[in-house]
Amino acid sequence: MIKYFIFFIPELLSVYELLKKEHVDIVHCNGTWQIKGILGGWLCGAGVIWHLNDTRVVGFINTMFKLLALRLCHGFITAGERVRIHYCNDRRFSKKLVMEIQAPVDTSSFDPDRVESDQTLENFDGLRIVTVGNVNPAKGFEYFIEMASILNKQYGNLTFVVVGPHFESQKKYSEKLRSLVKRLRMDNLVFYGRSSDVASVLKAADIYVCSSVSEASPMSVWEAMSMARPIVSSNVGDVAKFIKDRENGFVVPVKNPAALAEKAGMLIENRDLRRIFGEKARDVAIQYLDVEICVRKHAEFYRQVMKMS
Incomplete structure (x- = not known):
């Protein structure tokens, strides 16, 4: 400064x-x-x-x-x-x-019919619940981790993946997240690190979760929509403008891991709902966010x- x-x-x-x-x-x-x-x-x-x-x-x-x-x-x-x-x-x-x-979002590049799945994620067991973003407090990844802990008590065969780089400037926050994972014994949560092909990562996701506490126009959510992923997102930025709750995804209050878990659980239990939400989300991305x-x-x-x- x-x-x-x-x-x-x-x-x-x-x-x-x-x-x-x-x-x-x-x-x-x-x-x-x-x-x-x-x-x-x-x-x-x-x-x-x-x-x-x-x-x-x-x-x-x-x-x-x-x-x-x-x-x-x-x-x-x-x-x-x-x-x-x-x-x-x-x-x-x-x-x-x-x-x-x-x-x-470039909906022609983020097109599930044109993208191959990330093979690393494909090798993970069970349903893959993914979030994407640079590791910093605005992304609220602690709430994603707490959501994962709740879901682990209700369901088996899940893998949770945090995709995004850990910068030196956010070392304390990164260490806080890793300590939380260790304390909650989250053996099925993976810090993937940076990806050079986010579209392929999203293709391999069964459910996309945004746990951010502050956003303006959340690119990762728009990209997940374009890739026809079913989405659970905190109510940040203009998310609620494009994801209509219970129509093409779920929108929950900020800093509420229990609400994230509840809605993610509904998607875990219902394959058809995942497909319907994903298809409708992509339609919205093409119409408004391309x-x-x-x-x-x-x-x-x-x-x-x-x-x-």
């Missing part, structure tokens, strides 16, 4: 000089902290778009964001309805361009910003 402030002015000047040299028409910055790019774009007279993809910034910083954003930006892209409400639910934003664009939809929305938003700048 100290380095951020020390190098703020030199880096801002570098950004400004580059944008000016390249005669940039639009500056599109992703994330609430990308202030240097926003300022650089404003200084060189470009159209400025701030792409907001979280709901974690609160209090004083959120207030400062709004003051800067309203003065410097032509428009805002939000990664979902909850993000829009968090940052732009203010009458002052009514004069600004605001568009919701979900994180996209990458081509994302491209069209971005192009339209850029055209609107160009008219204003």
Whole structure:
């Protein structure tokens, strides 16, 4: 953080000089902290778009964001309805361009009819209950582990798989998860690590579970939908907008392993329900979350910003 402030002015000047040299028409910055790019774009007279993809910034910083954003930006892209409400639910934003664009999934690549199953997962015993994500507290993997412990007391022949890298910056959290697994004697829970082919991992999953405590537009859920997996998800981001509870999946309260276990149990017991939920989930992904939809929305938003700048 100290380095951020020390190098703020030199880096801002570098950004400004580059944008000016390249005669940039639009500056599109992703994330609430990308202030240097926003300022650089404003200084060189470009159209400025701030792409907001979280709901974690609160209090004083959120207030400062709004003051800067309203003065410097032509428009805002939000990664979902909850993000829009968090940052732009203010009458002052009514004069600004605001568009919701979900994180996209390539439904032609994440297609269960075109993807081979991950062989490592295929070799695991029984039904495979999978979750995917970088190992960090926002993913709420402790609730996935606690859910697994509950299900182990009710069913046999299950394997639980956590797919995602363990970064050094999250070492304490990773150790906490491993300690929890050991304490609960979860011999059938596997930390798979990083995967270079998430689609094949999802193809091998019988049930997909998202236990996150904070998301904006959860890519892993959209990808599981595209792969026609039956899904149980905590109610984060815009999940409930695309997974209608009991229609094409289950949505449960955040930080509730018992609720995750209850709904996962219903899928464990009913193969037909797994198939129906999966098929319906893929239909929704194709209709609302495909990458081509994302491209069209971005192009339209850029055209609107160009008219204003």
